[in-house]
Amino acid sequence: MLENIEIINEKYNGKWVYLVGCVQDEYGSIVSGCVVLYNENRDNVIRRLNEFEDVETLTSFRYAGKIPEGVNILLNCL
Numbered sequence: 001m002l003e004n005i006e007i008i009n010e011k012y013n014g015k016w017v018y019l020v021g022c023v024q025d026e027y028g029s030i031v032s033g034c035v036v037l038y039n040e041n042r043d044n045v046i047r048r049l050n051e052f053e054d055v056e057t058l059t060s061f062r063y064a065g066k067i068p069e070g071v072n073i074l075l076n077c078l
Helices: 005-011 040-047
Strands: 015-024 030-041 059-064
Touching: 005 030, 005 040, 015 040, 030 059, 040 059
Parallel strands: none
Antiparallel strands: 015 030, 015 059
8 A cells, every 4th residue: 555655654663664666756755655564673674675576666665754863874775
C-alpha cells in the first residue's frame, strides 16, 4: 500500500524501512512509497533486501523519523 512519507515517518519512527514503488517530487525527493521491510536494526533489513532484487520500481532504504542526537548515518551510493 502506497503511503505518504510523513505517515511512514510517524508510523515507523525509529526504524529502518525499505520502500518499493516510490514516487518522487520535482526535486527528486521521495514523497511516497510502499513499506515492504522494517526493523529497529538496520542489518536485519539489509539481510532481507535480496528478496526484492527483481523489483523494477524506484526503491528507498531509509531511517524513518527523526535521527536521534549523537547518531550519524553514512550514506554509501554504489
